[in-house]
Amino acid sequence: MSNSTSASTPTQSGKPLEWPAADFSRVPYDVFTDPEIYRLEMARLFRGAVWNYLGMECEIPEWGDFQTTWIGETQIVVTRAKDGSVHAFENSCAHRGARIVDQVRGNAKRHTCPYHLWTYNLAGDLTGVPLEKGHNGKGGMPPCFDKKDHGLRTLRVATRGGLIFGTYSDATEALDDFIGPHSLTQIERLLVQRKPKVIGYLRQKIPGNWKLYNENVRDPYHGSLLHLFQVSFGIQTPAMQGGIKLDKDGKNTWNHSIMNDEDNADLGKLGEAYADTGKLMPDLKMHDPSLLKIPLDLGDNYKTTILSMFPTLIVAQVDNTYAIRHLRPKGPDAVELHITYLGFEGDTPEQLHNRLLAVNLIGPAGYISLEDGEALRLVQEGAKARLGDHSVLEMGGVGEIQDTDYLSQEISIRGFWKHYHRVMGFPPAGNATLAKEPA
Amino acid sequence: MSLSLLERVERFNYDYAEALNQRRFAEWPDFFAADHCDYRVLSRENHDADLPAPLLGCYTPGMVKDRVEMLIKDTLTYRHMYLRHYITNVRADTAADGVIVSRANLLVMQSDLEGNSSIYMVGRYEDVLAEIAGELKLRKRHVIVDSFSIDNMLAVPL
Numbered sequence: 207m208s209n210s211t212s213a214s215t216p217t218q219s220g221k222p223l224e225w226p227a228a229d230f231s232r233v234p235y236d237v238f239t240d241p242e243i244y245r246l247e248m249a250r251l252f253r254g255a256v257w258n259y260l261g262m263e264c265e266i267p268e269w270g271d272f273q274t275t276w277i278g279e280t281q282i283v284v285t286r287a288k289d290g291s292v293h294a295f296e297n298s299c300a301h302r303g304a305r306i307v308d309q310v311r312g313n314a315k316r317h318t319c320p321y322h323l324w325t326y327n328l329a330g331d332l333t334g335v336p337l338e339k340g341h342n343g344k345g346g347m348p349p350c351f352d353k354k355d356h357g358l359r360t361l362r363v364a365t366r367g368g369l370i371f372g373t374y375s376d377a378t379e380a381l382d383d384f385i386g387p388h389s390l391t392q393i394e395r396l397l398v399q400r401k402p403k404v405i406g407y408l409r410q411k412i413p414g415n416w417k418l419y420n421e422n423v424r425d426p427y428h429g430s431l432l433h434l435f436q437v438s439f440g441i442q443t444p445a446m447q448g449g450i451k452l453d454k455d456g457k458n459t460w461n462h463s464i465m466n467d468e469d470n471a472d473l474g475k476l477g478e479a480y481a482d483t484g485k486l487m488p489d490l491k492m493h494d495p496s497l498l499k500i501p502l503d504l505g506d507n508y509k510t511t512i513l514s515m516f517p518t519l520i521v522a523q524v525d526n527t528y529a530i531r532h533l534r535p536k537g538p539d540a541v542e543l544h545i546t547y548l549g550f551e552g553d554t555p556e557q558l559h560n561r562l563l564a565v566n567l568i569g570p571a572g573y574i575s576l577e578d579g580e581a582l583r584l585v586q587e588g589a590k591a592r593l594g595d596h597s598v599l600e601m602g603g604v605g606e607i608q609d610t611d612y613l614s615q616e617i618s619i620r621g622f623w624k625h626y627h628r629v630m631g632f633p634p635a636g637n638a639t640l641a642k643e644p645a
Numbered sequence: 646m647s648l649s650l651l652e653r654v655e656r657f658n659y660d661y662a663e664a665l666n667q668r669r670f671a672e673w674p675d676f677f678a679a680d681h682c683d684y685r686v687l688s689r690e691n692h693d694a695d696l697p698a699p700l701l702g703c704y705t706p707g708m709v710k711d712r713v714e715m716l717i718k719d720t721l722t723y724r725h726m727y728l729r730h731y732i733t734n735v736r737a738d739t740a741a742d743g744v745i746v747s748r749a750n751l752l753v754m755q756s757d758l759e760g761n762s763s764i765y766m767v768g769r770y771e772d773v774l775a776e777i778a779g780e781l782k783l784r785k786r787h788v789i790v791d792s793f794s795i796d797n798m799l800a801v802p803l
Contacts, residue, residue: 310690406691406698409794434720487720494707542794547698562702571686571701571799573715577722579797 217242219593228636230623231604232596235589238415244538251517251629252278255378257364257371257385259519259532260284260294262546264368264403265311270328273311275544276534277372282361283307283317284370287328292365294372295330295358306358330358367393368402369519369530386453388460389513389521395504396511396523400550405561408529408545408569414582416518416535417626419543422578423514423522423531424459424618426450427601431480432581435573438490439498441509441525442613448510449611455628456607456621457516463613465502465509497567500526500560514618516625524574527564539586543579545569599623654737654747654774657781662730665801670713673802677709678775678782684709685786686803688793689768700790700799712802723800727756728765730803737774744784745774751788753803755796766803767791 217223217236223243226232237243252258258277265273266286274297275282281297283306297305299319306319306326316333318325325334332353340346361372364381367390371381382390412419422428430437430444437443448463480486492498502508503526511523518533530546545568549561568575589597602615607624610617627635648656657676664672677684685699703709715721730753737747748771755765768790774781788803 404696406696407688408698408700409688409690410798411794411796413797432722434722435715438720487718490718490720492707493710493714494705496705497708497711558697562698563704565698566701566708569700570795570797573721576798576800580723583724583797 217593221594223632224594224596225627225632225635226596227604228634229605229607230620230627230635231599233599233623234594234596235592236594238418238586238589239538239593241538244535246630247535248278248280250631251626252280253374254629255373255375256517256629257373257378257381258361258517259515259530260361260363260370260372262368262402262404262530263292263365263370264401265546266292268313270313270315271311272307272314272317272328274307274309275532277361278535281305282372284372285317285328291329292363292370293329294361294363294370295326296360298359299324300332300356300358326358330360332356332358366390367397369393369397369521385515386455386458388451388453389458389515392460392511392513393521395506396513396521396528397548400552402528402548402550404546405549405558406547406565408547408565410543410545410570410579411536412541412543412579412582413539414541414579414586415538416533416541417622418582418585419533419541419578420514420517420622421619422582423512423520424450424461424622425616426461426463426613427616428581429463429510429613432577433574434487436567438487439492441567441574444614446509446613447611448613449609450613450615450618451609452607452618452621455516455625456618457625459512459514459618459621461510461512461514461613461618462508463510465507497563500564502526503557514622516622522568524568525564526560527568529568541582543570650739650745651735651737653781654745655732655735657774658732658735658749658770662732665803666728666730670716670801673713674706674710676783677706677786678777678784679706682706682709682783683785683787684712684783684802686788686790686799689789689791690793692789700793700795701802716801721800723798725758726765727758728801729754729756732770743775745772745776745781747772747774751803763796764792765796768803 218240223234223236260275261273261284269288272283272285282294283297284294297307299306301324304319304321306317316325323336327333338347363372366381429442442463446463450459450461452459513521520531522529528548532544534542567573599616599619602617607617607621661676684703686701687699703712732749732751734750737745740746751768753766754762756762768788771787773785775784
């Protein structure tokens with residue numbers, strides 16, 4: 207990380223960006239809307255000391271299999287080479303910059319730019335330049351031209367539990383250290399003890415900043431308030447046991463809720479928790495409740511397990527659904543959510559049917575998750591006019607950023623911001639003008 | 646005047662769309678056969694790659710009712726938009742077993758509460774209809790959407 211940051215970060219409003227609270231219980235709204243901050247994120251964060259999610263190994267099992275993905279605004283090609291190794295490079299020709307691979311996924315033993323047919327191997331090395339030596343002794347590349355100097359821009363790749371990651375920085379710590387022990391344990395539980403296979407992709411364009419989604423998945427406080435479906439049917443309620451565990455930086459959160467039949471015996475008793483909103487619907491019934499009767503196939507009573515990993519990866523078990531969610535920022539005010547929906551090798555026809563039923567809980571049409579896109583839209587709309595002001599993160603306590611054994615908290619969101627602030631190289635938080643804010 | 650099969654299927658589609666567009670959600674299950682039916686919205690990306698997961702799937706008449714019940718009872722928080730279906734290129738044929746196999750193109754425009762319109766969804770219907778007590782009912786409606794990068798949410802069925 208460079209220390210080249212000036213004392214103040216310029217913003218659209220012309221005022222320096224302020225982080226008034228050292229515990230990150232205040233977040234400047236400008237980070238969700240400001241084009242200059244977005245530009246800095248692309249440069250400092252996504253090309254900095256982070257491991258960016260690139261896909262799953264099971265998506266490119268064979269020699270030549272490839273898929274494209276995104277790191278911030280940069281499109282990346284991920285390939286499987288003949289020796290089984292996984293490579294990642296930018297999808298932009300070393301010659302004149304053209305996009306080389308114009309498919310989402312496929313199989314190719316080499317990649318050739320359509321424009322002048324410069325050809326690259328599966329590691330991104332330049333292997334062929336048409337007319338390199340000219341024609342009839344005339345033309346061609348100059349003698350000093352060496353293909354070795356004109357490979358594609360590659361990333362350092364590492365894998366864990368079938369997840370593929372790439373980084374631009376030589377300084378990025380070892381992948382396991384970056385992920386942290388709690389997430390490693392859960393990756394083992396969710397993605398390794400059974401062999402996953404993709405049974406569908408879901409894509410969702412959300413008109414909100416990519417960091418709002420990071421807040422959303424680190425925010426179990428909203429889980430039983432916004433998502434009344436999962437309260438009414440006992441997937442997550444305020445009475446449920448659960449909590450969060452953070453990695454050493456606060457950037458990666460494991461949050462979970464645990465099923466306990468007693469918690470759900472009488473949802474009516476929860477009325478008080480809902481204050482006077484009138485939103486609790488304890489008597490909601492389904493005409494066909496089979497969606498709610500799918501047994502948890504891991505048999506360990508976790509109703510939800512959300513691994514929120516910095517900066518753009520979420521591994522999620524919601525009830526009996528298993529999915530990877532990946533964020534593609536598209537400007538300060540939009541993000542695309544790419545969901546890889548998983549089944550497992552050896553699933554019985556009944557289990558597959560149950561997965562095609564349980565998908566009704568998640569994704570852009572999910573009884574639970576469709577509401578998150580709406581919440582983000584509303585925050586983005588509301589935050590536009592609040593430049594120079596700050597959001598409030600105090601639920602669950604302020605001060606130290608620590609693990610909890612309760613769900614109604616925003617501490618894990620503060621953990622995200624603490625790390626974001628550090629990676630972005632912003633001036634120290636907490637020494638600014640909180641006192642000047644109107645009471 | 647007796648309507649041709651094609652005209653009957655077109656009228657069926659227009660009535661179906663109007664129930665949704667006018668937010669008469671309680672009528673939507675009546676367009677499906679009451680004994681068994683299959684309604685799915687499928688991403689073209691998955692459909693073409695033989696990946697089975699839908700965006701949403703109702704495999705029984707009860708599940709069809711539940712989809713709109715959540716809208717009627719206001720269980721879900723979602724963006725309220727004016728929606729308008731345009732259904733074209735309708736084809737309908739009677740199959741050997743007497744059911745009607747139909748396909749159509751689908752365009753759905755959306756308009757927000759301040760009057761700004763945009764394209765919400767492009768796709769196609771792949772249907773199987775049965776004539777039950779003199780009325781057409783859907784045994785199967787698969788909505789295969791080209792616009793599979795969903796514009797924020799899919800709360801109201803297509």
